[in-house]
Amino acid sequence: MRQIKLKERPDGMPSAKTFQYENVDVPSRNRDEVLLKTLYLSVDPYMRGRMSTGPSYAAPFKVGEPLNGGIVAQVMESETEELKEGDIVTGALPWQEYIVADPNQLRRPEVHGAPVSSALGVLGMPGLTAYFGMYHIGEPKEGETVVVSAAAGAVGSIAGQLAKKRGARVVGIVGSQSKGDYIVNKLGFDEAVNYKEENVSEALKTKCPDGIDVYFENVGGEISDAVWPLLNTFARVPLCGAIAAYNLSAGESDIGLRVQMPFIKSRVKMQGFIVGDFSEHFREAYEVLSPLVKNGELHFEETIHEGFDKVPDAFLGLFSGENVGKQLVKVVEPEQ
Amino acid sequence: MRQIKLKERPDGMPSAKTFQYENVDVPSRNRDEVLLKTLYLSVDPYMRGRMSTGPSYAAPFKVGEPLNGGIVAQVMESETEELKEGDIVTGALPWQEYIVADPNQLRRPEVHGAPVSSALGVLGMPGLTAYFGMYHIGEPKEGETVVVSAAAGAVGSIAGQLAKKRGARVVGIVGSQSKGDYIVNKLGFDEAVNYKEENVSEALKTKCPDGIDVYFENVGGEISDAVWPLLNTFARVPLCGAIAAYNLSAGESDIGLRVQMPFIKSRVKMQGFIVGDFSEHFREAYEVLSPLVKNGELHFEETIHEGFDKVPDAFLGLFSGENVGKQLVKVVEPEQ
Incomplete structure (x- = not known):
């Protein structure tokens, strides 16, 4: 039978050089495993990520080992209770014409009369x-x-x-x-x-x-x-x-x-958010912030420019990073 | 008194040319309005967006009119029930040394013993x-x-x-x-x-x-x-x-x-999401999708390549946009 291995990791677009077809013996199975014949094999864009190293949500494929992905297969040999010969199953399986699998790796496609291939598509x-x-x-x-x-x-x-x-x-x-x-x-x-x-x-x-x-x-x-x-x-x-x-x-x-x-x-x-989106929760916010300020648990700094003539400088200073904490202009002292 | 108008819309970084100081009379007030003296004036980065036209969550400032923003002020004259002379208030107000305002535009800063300026910062x-x-x-x-x-x-x-x-x-x-x-x-x-x-x-x-x-x-x-x-x-x-x-x-x-x-x-x-994040909801999804497929209400297309030797072509075709619907390889017909 044939299997398809990852020959080399693609840099950029994958090509025929990415894949290696190999002729190998049909693997032997233990008594608690089943032999499957691959019917449908799914190719999906996310697999490209697994061909590279580096962090992803799925482990990278290994060079020199069979690629794998969603497959619909038919049971050829089974001595298990769960599956019998002729059953159609699906699972994440290696890219081979015949596959030995543990029944726990497999499930029956729930396609409700649609073609079994839909277990890899609309119902997969x-x-x-x-x-x-x-x-x-x-x-x-x-x-x-x-x-x-x-x-x-x-x-x-x-x-x-x-x-x-x-x-x-x-x-x-x-x-x-x-x-x-x-x-x-x-x-x-x-x-x-x-x-x-x-x-x-x-x-x-x-x-x-x-x-x-x-x-x-x-x-x-x-x-x-x-x-x-x-x-x-x-x-x-x-x-x-x-x-x-x-x-x-x-x-x-x-x-x-x-x-x-x-x-x-x-x-x-x-x-994205602006503070006004939460206007119904302003009361809640003040109730949390005010005691923290009062108790000295929440520090705040004010960079205060003095005088109404300093407004443009204060504003422009925001974009040169001159301020620590809140940038303000103190126009005048309150009267007592 | 002085006010600060938007002189011209900045293209890129604002500068002194953005602002126009003007000497104007202290505005007169109606009996239901109060006269305020500006104490603290807040400058905030979001104001830069209002100096340009174009869609934003806040209306653009108008050229030739006073800029405005968060201000803490003191009541100088009031015949209203809500506010009396000497009260400290805050609101979104024009950049002027004296302001005439409707009491409904104003609220008392809830600063709980912190400086009143904090109504424009940590408690604002x-x-x-x-x-x-x-x-x-x-x-x-x-x-x-x-x-x-x-x-x-x-x-x-x-x-x-x-x-x-x-x-x-x-x-x-x-x-x-x-x-x-x-x-x-x-x-x-x-x-x-x-x-x-x-x-x-x-x-x-x-x-x-x-x-x-x-x-x-x-x-x-x-x-x-x-x-x-x-x-x-x-x-x-x-x-x-x-x-x-x-x-x-x-x-x-x-x-x-x-x-x-x-x-x-x-x-x-x-x-960002991957389907496995929702594994607890797979049952729910199948219960919605399956009847739609069965009744023909949810169409699906499968682009099927025939033969195990077509796997690389099928995979590579994903990136040239050759497929409609699900790209699959049919390796073999199921046995009857």
Whole structure:
């Protein structure tokens, strides 16, 4: 049988040199293991990250060992109670034509009449990713505008449809006319933007006249830079992927991608805010801060310029870092 | 009396030319208004945004009209029930030595024995900003590492101390040795990084050996770029300010600041995620997705490459955008 090993770590875009096909014997199994035949093998963008070293949420693949990922397989031999010959199973498994696995590594695909391959797509990792990103983070509301990048992809195509089911207006960003036609005519997106043909910034302004409330981020880079200024107040950005960054080589610039990659790796939550958003909690804040100030537990410094003629100097000093603590102008002493 | 008007909108850094002092008569008041004498006048970085046009959370200042902001003042004349001569009040008021105001625009500073000027600082807008950013968004836990930029400033100095009170290890980024000494020796920060003298990235790696759990963002730019890679899983980033961006002129690059400014303006929440973070909700997701697939309400496409020898092509195709929907390799038909 054949297996596929990681031959060398790609620097930049992977190529045929990344992969090594090898002919090996079908592995032997213990009595508590099953022999599987691979039916469907999933390839996913996140795997690119595992081909490099460095911190990520998944351990790097090892050079000279088989790659692995989502697979749907059929049981060929089993003496276990859990599985019998002919059963269809799925799991994270090595890229081989035949696989020996522990039944605990496997589950039965829950596809409810859909093709078993959907256990690797809409009813598997990509579908769940779309679901949680859109419904648990994006949370689109009726009448809001949702933009999805990589909108014809495994995740984006589901994410956009889920947003439609919440009554949102959905605009997809894609890389070809045929993908644009697909998401509008088949999936029911309201609009498509073809980033290879259109000025994304101008197209989004036209197609999102009320701004953007949810941006489901799959790509990063210049496409996302066109989105940021159009986000509405209290917009949400589920950061799912940044495919524009995955194939940058070590020396290449990551301008515009400085946030996405580490934020996905570490599942960071970033939230812009101004103090007025919390006006209902002002009382609570004063009740915490005031005793701390009174007891001397919270220190504060005031850099005070004296006299009304010092206002511009005080203001300009903010940007040269001259102040410690609060920069103020004392115009006059209170009268007694 | 004197007032300070916006003379011209600054392009880039404001300067003395931005401001126009003018001698005008003390305004006359109606019987339901009070005459105030300005005691303390606050200058704050956010005011720079109001000097430009363009969308923001606060309306732009008008050229030729008085600037305004937080002021602490004393009542000189009042025939109202609410206020009497000599009372100390605070509010958002014009930059003038004497001000006529409606009592409804004013409130009494709640300073609990602290100097009245603290109504513009620790017990005013900057203190509340630190409180909500740190406690409602950052939510530092005992033993976590918190980094605060502009740590000796009005907001940062309070934010860092509030984090200490939750038992976090707190590292402040400042622009001078004396500010570093101040935050460590006076405010109780654990460490200071002087960005004008130190390599911020290296210093943070040394001083945050367990990574960073909360980054209280006041500055943007290269300092923040040094923080992103050090954020721990599930880190939080309260985006309070981006002072490095405020004085960029129209033509200047905003590299590294593309996210902060629009995210503050619109109070965007961005959250990196991977599907496994939601493993406790997988059941819920399948229960929503499966009927939609079964009823044909959720479309999905599979781009299927046939044969185990097509795995590298299928994988590489992900990055050239060849696939619609889920990219798969069908290795073999299941046996019947």
